[in-house]
Amino acid sequence: MKIINQIAQSRSQFSPSELKIAETILAHQERISKISSSELAQLAAVSQSSIVKFVQKIGFKGMTAFRLALSEESGRQQAIRLPLATNFPLHNAINSDDDAPTIARKLMQEKIRALVETTGSVDYEILGKIVTALSEARFVHITGLGGSMTxxxxxxxxxxxxxxxxxxxxxxxxxLSIANTLGPQDIQVAISYSGRRKEILDAARVAQQRKARVIALTNPVENPLRALADLSLVTLAEEDQWRSSAISSRTAQNALTDLIFMVLIQTQSWRNDLIRDTQSLIDELM
Incomplete structure (x- = not known):
């Protein structure tokens, strides 16, 4: 900590009395922010006035100001050390004290649950309409932010x-610019787990104003994106509201996009020929 380091580095400049106070503070760092000047004087075996002069020498008006600054600095330091010292949630069921095998097992369970629940909730009539719309589209505009963008x-x-x-x-x-160029023959696929991102909603509204159809991949809870989309499929995932990693939702979203892709190939086998042709072209580059 800055204050403690300052005291430690200044020991050579202290008088014998001040050095006793400094050594006492350094030896009892955990307690100093909670005790009075008289208690510190007793610990250091000096007068109370010596304590006041000492804290003033190191830049504080008095013991109260010194204790407050030390307490605030200690709090910040504890916050920095917290991940190493305390068990806390890292992501959903994964905790900071889980070892690597446990994290792997929990991640696998979470991803499997997202896959099973998402594929189990697919409305296959809607899926068929989406596949037809994509296969007939002049152009497909895809929107997403963060994990959904990937x-x-x-x-x-x-x-x-x-x-x-x-x-x-x-x-x-x-x-937004791309959405503004869409027309009746085009499709916009909006991917957003929350269904509430303003940027995604704005682009979807612009697409609809240009008479393009909007397909949403979002969560099953009623949300603005589902409300305005022409067609939607739902993703089921265990995600906190304030999530940083979006692991489950990305797994669920990928399940849907892969499903759409596979059904496109299955219903129009000539598309699979394109994949083989592309692979042949890539192989020639090797």
């Missing part, structure tokens, strides 16, 4: 491989 990028790449012209741009301004 899912969208993978989906766009897959669609391109089977002859569906698709594009995603990570910049939200660009997403």
């Amino acid at each position: 899912v969208g990028s993978d989906f766009a790449h897959k669609l391109l491989k089977i002859g569906v012209i698709a594009l995603i741009d990570p910049d939200s301004h660009a997403q």
